[in-house]
Structures are given as C-alpha cells and as structure tokens.
Amino acid sequence: MLQQTVQACISSDTQLQYILQLADNALILSHRNSQWCGHGPILEQDIALTNIALDQLGQARNLYQYAALLISEKTGITTTEDQLAYLRDGMEFKNVLIAELPNGDWAQTVLRNFLISSYQFFLYQELQHGSDVQLKAIADKSIKELTYHLRWSADWVVRLGDGTKESNARMVQALELLWNYTGEMLEPCDYELPFIATQSSFIKAAWEAKIAAVLAEARLDYPANEWMQTGGKKGVHTEHLGYLLAEMQFLQRAYPGLDW
C-alpha cells in the first residue's frame, strides 16, 4: 500500500491523476504484450511484440518517474516509480479497460494494439504541443516509438482482415469484442479535462479517420454499435485487472522493497 498521505495527494490532484492515467495505460498494455514473450506465432513476431512491450514499459517508466517526482515534492515523502507501479491496488489504477482485457488470439492482440496505439499516437502529438515541459519531452521521445507501433499493428490488421477466410473471421470476432471498449479512450474524464479539453475532439476525429481508413483497407466493416464501456479511468475495472496485478505485483508485495 502507498502511504495515506501519498494516496490523499494523488486523489486531490488532477495533474497527478492525469499523468498516472497515461502511465497506467502504457504499463498495463506493456504487461499484456509481454505475456506473449516466448509464445509469439513466429520468432520474428515474438521479438517484434516484445520490443513494443519494452517501448511501452519505457514510456510508463518515464511517466511514473515524473509523477513520483511531483508527489515527492508535494508531500515531502520520497516516492518512486516502483511504488506507483507495484504498490497501488486495482481501484487506484486508471488505465482504460481495453488495455487490461486478456490477450486472446493474435488477431485480438494486434487489433488491441492498433486501437490503442492510434489513440496514443494522436494524443502524444498533442502533448508535444502542450504546456507541460516534462510531458512534452516524454511525448517527443515516445512519438517515434508510437509511429512504429501504429505502423506494425495497422499492417497486421490489414494482413489478417484482408487475408484468408480464417484470419478474416478472427479479425471480425476481435473487432466485435474490442469495439465497445474504444469509446473510453476518446472521452476525457473530469481530471483529464483541464489538460486536453480542447484537443480531445480533434484526437477523436483523427482517431476515427485513421481507424476507418485501416479497416477499409482490411476489408472490415466499421462497427456501428455506439454503446461504450467505461470505468477504467475512474478505477472501476474488469475482473481481469486483478489477476494481472496479482502476477505483476507479486514480488514487491511478498518481498517489499526487494531490489536486484
């Protein structure tokens, strides 16, 4: 558990919540992708996805380090990136639900990455022009990685969507499963509003255009359903996050402060 003073500091500070939301998205998606390590359909793609997971972990670390620094300054209690990643409970995680869903098959995995990477790609471009210097620096570093993640995942969506009967069927199924989780990314919640209120409609439009273009190329129909799952940004998660955290946080929980 984080110290109560630290918890109170986070829950009363929109900037911290905003940064942690960005960090949690990167960390949880990274962890899901890392679960493919050693299980990829072919060695080369195993390496590709593991590389991407490492990029995302790097982005998460930068953001947690920034949040930890702010918390340390505000509370006077030395806080670290590890504490933020390993000592918070599920309800304190702010990642969008789509990031925590199980990997499913390869189609579901690449589609999830495509849907999230597209969002991050446009969001981080806005961060590059934002007023927060630290976030700008992190976005500058991340945008090249995100450009590649987007290219790689879009490529796969087209390959499978416009591939064989089997691969197309799997992509259709993945799209059905994931689509209702996409809206949450695009709707800013209360603590995001002060930071991306004006940009969010542009991000949404750019995201929709990108998704529509790639789905068309992949011969997949743009889903019509508009009802969207929400909750992740406010700490209301699916049952899957608990299992994920239990595995990811086990070591620090069982051996607090362990280092190697």
Added chain:
Amino acid sequence: MRLYLQKNHYGDYGDGHAGGLEQGSKQEGQKEWPLWEVFIRSKQGLDHKHVGSLHAADATMALENARDVYTRRNEGVSIWVVESKDIHASDPDAAAEFFEPANDKIYRHPSFYDLPDSLKHM
C-alpha cells in the same frame, strides 16, 4: 551409389536449399513463410553487410522483422532484404577451380610498390 555430401557454410544457400517456395506454389493455408536474407548498413558511407536471415510473408514484413531482429542495438541506418531463393551461391565443392587459380598470381596484388609517406588510408 555415390553419396552426395554437401558442406554448408554459414551464409551459403545453394539453389536446392533456398528458402521460400517455388513460383506458383503459393496457396491458402501454406504454413512456412519464405526465408529472407538481411543486409544492414551500419553507418553513413559504409556498405551493406549480410547479417543473417529471417522468415517473413512479404518484403514489407521482412523489412519490419529485420528492424526488430537485427537493429535493436542501434546497428543500422539502412536495411536491404532479399528472398533467399533469389540468391545464387557458388558451390563450395567447386571452390578449387573457382578460387585457387588466383592463389599464385601474386602480381595481381598491389604489393610491389613503395607507398610515399604522404599517402594515407591505403
């Protein structure tokens, strides 16, 4: 019966061992992706060097795979890929007639000149 023993060296791909598929045999459900050879240029001004091979469904994927497999540690600024079946290799068994005749023609080496001190980088 004569047993044909072929000695394979790293990087040698005779036509009979080329990766990939014969022309016209591509079909739905094929399990193996073709093999590609990867060449990387490490810095501006240097030439592309063969670094290894990988499997990929097409050239785009081969380039991306090469980027992920062979340039993770900042090794390259440019990548070439070529399908292994398109590389025709000299037969290692023919090494004698191919290369040895050059051994005793030392006059082909520029080793009989005294280079002036002012000449560098030779």
